[in-house]
Amino acid sequence: KKLSLVKGGGLASLAYPTKVISLILSDIIGDPLDMIASGPTVINTDSEDAALKIIQKYDLEKEVAPSVMRTLKEKSVPLTHSSHLQNLLIGNNLIALEAAARECKSFGFSPIVVSDSISGLVSEVADLYTSLVVLLCKLLQNKISKSDFLNCINPLLEKLKAQKHTKENIYSHVMSNESDTDKFCLIFGGEPTVKVVGDGLGGRNQELALRFAMNLHELETNSNDLENCDVIFLSGGTDGVDGPTNAAGAIAYSGQIKHAIED
Numbered sequence: 001k002k003l004s005l006v007k008g009g010g011l012a013s014l015a016y017p018t019k020v021i022s023l024i025l026s027d028i029i030g031d032p033l034d035m036i037a038s039g040p041t042v043i044n045t046d047s048e049d050a051a052l053k054i055i056q057k058y059d060l061e062k063e064v065a066p067s068v069m070r071t072l073k074e075k076s077v078p079l080t081h082s083s084h085l086q087n088l089l090i091g092n093n094l095i096a097l098e099a100a101a102r103e104c105k106s107f108g109f110s111p112i113v114v115s116d117s118i119s120g121l122v123s124e125v126a127d128l129y130t131s132l133v134v135l136l137c138k139l140l141q142n143k144i145s146k147s148d149f150l151n152c153i154n155p156l157l158e159k160l161k162a163q164k165h166t167k168e169n170i171y172s173h174v175m176s177n178e179s180d181t182d183k184f185c186l187i188f189g190g191e192p193t194v195k196v197v198g199d200g201l202g203g204r205n206q207e208l209a210l211r212f213a214m215n216l217h218e219l220e221t222n223s224n225d226l227e228n229c230d231v232i233f234l235s236g237g238t239d240g241v242d243g244p245t246n247a248a249g250a251i252a253y254s255g256q257i258k259h260a261i262e263d
Contacts, residue, residue: 118190203243217257
């Protein structure tokens, strides 16, 4: 923001007093308008020396061009007028999840939007998803009581930052007659992170699908927790891109790793 003429409210300042209407698509958990695209039409609330402190924290003063350092140390002219601004959030993760839920219904699935705030390492998220699927399979087959189900699912949903009352909603949704189906779809959204190792390309969705598939394979090989349950998993980027690859994501399903080994 500090180095840009348009970010951090810069565009709004340049446009003043002209009326500015911004149609915003959020790609950040929580939809902080001042962070989406660095907030070109939003009043910047960052401290004056925020950028400079980052450079000093990592002892990079000598690595940065003198002209850049001078700019970072200069006093900014903050945006003080906002009456000419109208910022409209027209798309975010929750809107995408709700659209996915409607699509699931059209295919005969009973959808449950669990969380739009998934974060953390992909490896940890994959384990949480797997544990949730195991619980749901046990519930569908009456292998677990309501109290045990709710006790087990609560810590999982807390880590997944689930919406309020989700655990009760899942239980009642699955066990009630109103669903009228044995096909359920748990829907999540967010932005987990990956640790790229060696020559790996990255791509959170592809790694998440692979880790989930490996977890399924381990369960199918060493337990009967998923017995009589057909599990399919899709992880995709809403922007159509997953890391520096030509894929938007990947799928995983019961028996996938076994089939891959056999092939």
